[in-house]
Amino acid sequence: MHMADALLTPAVGGTMWVASAGAIACSSAVLRRERDDRKAPLMGVLGAFLFAAQMINFTIPGTGSSGHLSGGLLLAILLGPSAAFLTIASVLVVQAFFFADGGLLALGCNIFNLGIIPAFVVFPLVYRTVIGRDPSRARLGVGTMAAALATLQLGSLAVVLETASSGISSLPLADFLMLIQPIHLAIGLVEGGVTIAVLSFVRKARPELLQSGGGVDPSAGRSLVPVLLGFLVCAVVIAGGLSLYASGKPDGLEWAVAKVSGKAVLPAPEQGVHGALSWLQQKTAWFADYRFKGGKTEIGAPAKLDTGVTGIVGAVLTLLSILCAAFLLRKGSRGAVAPEA
Amino acid sequence: MSHHIIEVDRLRHVYPDGTEALRDISFSITHGESVAVIGANGAGKSTLLLHxxxxxxxxSGEIRIGHVPIDKATLPKVRRTVGMVFQDPDDQLFMPTVYEDVAFGPxxxxxxxxxxxxCVSGALQRVEAEHLARKAPYRxxxxxxxxxxxxxxxxxxxxxxxxxxxxxxLDPHARRQLITLLKEFHHSKIVTSHDLDMVLEVCERTIILNGGVVRADGPTVDIFRDDALLRECRLEKPLSMQGCPVCGGKGK
Amino acid sequence: MGSIAGALLDLKRLDQLAAGDSAVHRLDARAKVLATLVFIVSVISFGRYELSGLIPFFIFPAVLIAIGQLPAGYLAAKIILVCPFAVAVGIFNPFFDRGVLVHLGPLGISGGWISCVSIVVRTVLTVGAALILAAVTGFPAICRALERLGMPNVFVMQLLFLYRYLFVLTEEGGRASRARELRSFGRRGLNLSSYASLLGHLLLRTWQRAERIHMSMLARGYDGVMPVGHTSRFGVAEMLFLLIWSSLCILLRLNNGAQFIGTLVTGILS
Incomplete structure (x- = not known):
């Protein structure tokens, strides 16, 4: 599932951007070191293959609904982590630009959730561990399924955490989790089943592909794992810190959670850190969730809000004048520019 | 001028799965010659081209381009000397615009x-495609x-x-355009095709591959007159050499 | 998903729009990419209950659409189609956040509704900005711009390859899938095993295509590094474009323009 710009604060979106950009830089460096010039076109067309694959549906047994492959794990197994990660990231970039899936700020989150997690977390830690050195058929199957489940669970968990730490949505954390995790269990089962089936087809038809893909990368992949795990830890720490900062007071989310569960689920931030952060927030205000003028105001009531009628009148007038200006501008420049066919 | 000569000397190729695609093929092509390599599906044409x-x-055996055998060291020069046009243009046009594609090699x-x-505009001019330079290949x-x-x-x-x-x-018009274009080139040419009418127009010499060996090698017109040979190699006389179905007139 | 086929048609259309020739089209892509980023970050940085402050930001998409001669209706339809997720999450806000924030005469509007509408407005603004960027710049130019802004060459080439073969592969996938549907006689016989072998075939063909592309690249002197020829440059126009938009975005972020106009007008009227 795709994260969306509108649900993110710049702090969270920016953190995830940094983590994803770092992973792209690392993976690019690994590939450049490998100097396997076959990989460039291969990754490109496999990215396009993912699009094509997502067009084709199948009926999920017993439910009557249909599903399709999302493919991150399949690519990791075929290409190795670095190449697979770049391929997935490129697909997400195209989706962000043209299919407007999510948006540009959310791109960092999406690359993290759908790229870093399958390629650098699940693939080395779950898939490699389960299949071991000399995998049997059964082990491959179990490994693939476990990896698919882990990918989807971690991915959706990341979506929840990113949404919650941004605090734009008021959906309580617990409810959000209960809503999203079971759905992704089902999606994970489907993804695992399809991945196993496609891989066994490839194994029958051209076994050398699976060797070349997975076999080229492991040494490089292994050495990269610690680096990326480091990244992951950093990202989580930064995200944690920034989310304290972004929603570091009992706001709608925590208030709602507290109301739903009867007690505060999220631990109240430490006074010292909290104080420092709120000072920072006052100073910068740019990334602030809302301004902090009144200190600890009433629960659920933001310190600053639109003052009724003036706000609405202003908004409508602004919108109208923008539209007028745009219309005039367009008429003005039409003479100079050949209209688009 | 000497490096325009291609010599194929007892070329043999066995694929990793054991299929023997080419068995002792020998021929040579001199400067400016236009040669068609034809044959049924699976006769070994593609394997030959890839060599x-x-x-x-x-x-076993070897190929010499201008008396220089192809090996790892000479490969970059050979690839510059021998320009390969692939069957599916989508495989060859991999850049975002036509211009960038043509500029890739230079x-x-x-x-x-x-x-x-x-260099780029010259090449595009040669194929009458200057107006396409800024277009994306998929258009x-x-x-x-x-x-x-x-x-x-x-x-x-x-x-x-x-x-x-x-x-x-290609549709008939585009095919005609291409044939005219090919006839204008003074390069040495090797063409594989099932379009024997085009072969008849473009190539003065034809080599028939059959089951991985050279079955015939000679002037195109002579080869296309040999009905028995064509039948044996799962080929057919070009339409332009067959009788007219309407007036019953005899072909060439 | 049939929607992908539709989305590809859209993609072709956006690509065609990018071939236009207006003052914005002619700008170096880097200026447009950076300005769009500043715009998005400014929009996103607003607090959850802010609504009127977001409205003046519509000036950015509106002006670009006007100067770039983009079809506004088409872009609007696209934007509306693509924000279901944000709306789906935002729609919960009114239920969990009922504290009344704004009084309009007898009508009390809860914070939940305001933040829900705010989410939708943000989505429209940010998604719109991305689409407009694509429509006035074109994907390849955006990639080149990102490369010159420091993105690794490997990843740029990956994006360009993907973009090039998107059309080829989705057409191939579409043909295969149609063939399967035609033979399943509406029985929904589109089960997992036929799906897997279809996908497997498509995967193998894709792989072979990659091998052929690699051959044709080698034939033209490719040695592992993609050559890049840059043409456009970052001149005065680009600098002005970037400066004006960035400062406007920052100004609008720090001062609520709508509130200002509203106060002015209601002040005069009363």
Whole structure:
């Protein structure tokens, strides 16, 4: 599932951007070191293959609904982590630009959730561990399924955490989790089943592909794992810190959670850190969730809000004048520019 | 001029799965010659072409381009000398715009600035595709794609052109355009095709491959007159040499 | 998903729009990419209950659409189609956040509704900005711009390859899938095993295509590094474009323009 710009604060979106950009830089460096010039076109067309694959549906047994492959794990197994990660990231970039899936700020989150997690977390830690050195058929199957489940669970968990730490949505954390995790269990089962089936087809038809893909990368992949795990830890720490900062007071989310569960689920931030952060927030205000003028105001009531009628009148007038200006501008420049066919 | 000569000397190729695709093939092509390599599906045409550009290496025997055998060391030079036009232009046009595609080879050769500009527009001019320069490949018709694919090779100023099924999938007009174009080139040419009417027009010499060996090698017209030979190799006389179905007039 | 086929048609259309020739089209892509980023970050940085402050930001998409001669209706339809997720999450806000924030005469509007509408407005603004960027710049130019802004060459080439073969592969996938549907006679016989072998075939063909592309690259002197020829440059116009938009975005972020106009007008009227 795709994260969306509108649900993110710049702090969270920016953190995830940094983590994803770092992973792209690392993976690019690994590939450049490998100097396997076959990989460039291969990754490109496999990215396009993912699009094509997502067009084709199948009926999920017993439910009557249909599903399709999302493919991150399949690519990791075929290409190795670095190449697979770049391929997935490129697909997400195209989706962000043209299919407007999510948006540009959310791109960092999406690359993290759908790229870093399958390629650098699940693939080395779950898939490699389960299949071991000399995998049997059964082990491959179990490994693939476990990896698919882990990918989807971690991915959706990341979506929840990113949404919650941004605090734009008021959906309580617990409810959000209960809503999203079971759905992704089902999606994970489907993804695992399809991945196993496609891989066994490839194994029958051209076994050398699976060797070349997975076999080229492991040494490089292994050495990269610690680096990326480091990244992951950093990202989580930064995200944690920034989310304290972004929603570091009992706001709608925590208030709602507290109301739903009867007690505060999220631990109240430490006074010292909290104080420092709120000072920072006052100073910068740019990334602030809302301004902090009144200190600890009433629960659920933001310190600053639109003052009724003036706000609405202003908004409508602004919108109208923008539209007028745009219309005039367009008429003005039409003479100079050949209209688009 | 000497490096326009291609010599194929007892070339043999066995694929890893044990299929023997080429068995002791020998022929040579001299400067400026236009030669068709024809044969049924699976006769070994594609395997032969892949050797000419060094994508496959012989199991035994060798290929010499201008008396220099193809090996790892000579490969870059050979690839510049032998311009290969692939069957599916979508495989050959991999850049975002036609211009960038045609410039890909020259850029790799280290050209830049005005020289690059001249080279690219020259190549596009040769195939009458200058107006397509800024277009994305997926917006071109098949005929345009084929012509641009040829331009991507021409921009490398090769001495020898190798074309795999150049008229495949073209409508009659685009096919005619392409044939006219091919006739204008003074490069040595090797063409594989099932379009024997095109072969008759473009190539003065024809080599028939059958089951991985050279079954016949001679002037195109002579070969196409030999009904028994054509039948044996799962081929058929070009339509333009058959009698007219309407007036009953005899072909050539 | 049939929607992908539709989305590809859209993609072709956006690509065609990018071939236009207006003052914005002619700008170096880097200026447009950076300005769009500043715009998005400014929009996103607003607090959850801010609504009127977001409205003046519509000036950015509006002006670009006007100067770039983009079809506004088409872009609007696209934007509306693509924000279901944000709306789906935002729609919960009114239920969990009922504290009344704004009084309009007898009508009390809860914070939940305001933040829900705010989410939708943000989505429209940010998604719109991305689409407009694509429509006035074109994907390849955006990639080149990102490369010159420091993105690794490997990843740029990956994006360009993907973009090039998107059309080829989805057409191939579409043909295969149609063939399967035609033979399943509406029986929904589109089960997992036929799906897997279809996908497997498509995967193998894709792989072979990659091998052929690699061959044709080698044939033209490719040695592992993609050559890049840059043409456009970052001149005065680009600098002005970037400066004006960035400062406007920052100004609008720090001062609520709508509130200002509203106060002015209601002040005069009363």
């Amino acid at each position: 000419l550009n060094g994508h496959l290496s012989p199991s 850029l790799n050769l280290g050209m830049s600035g005005e020289e690059l500009e001249r 071109l018709s098949t005929g345009e794609k084929k012509r641009v694919a040829i331009a991507t090779v021409l921009s490398m100023t090769p001495d020898i052109l190798v074309l795999d099924e150049p008229t495949n999938g």
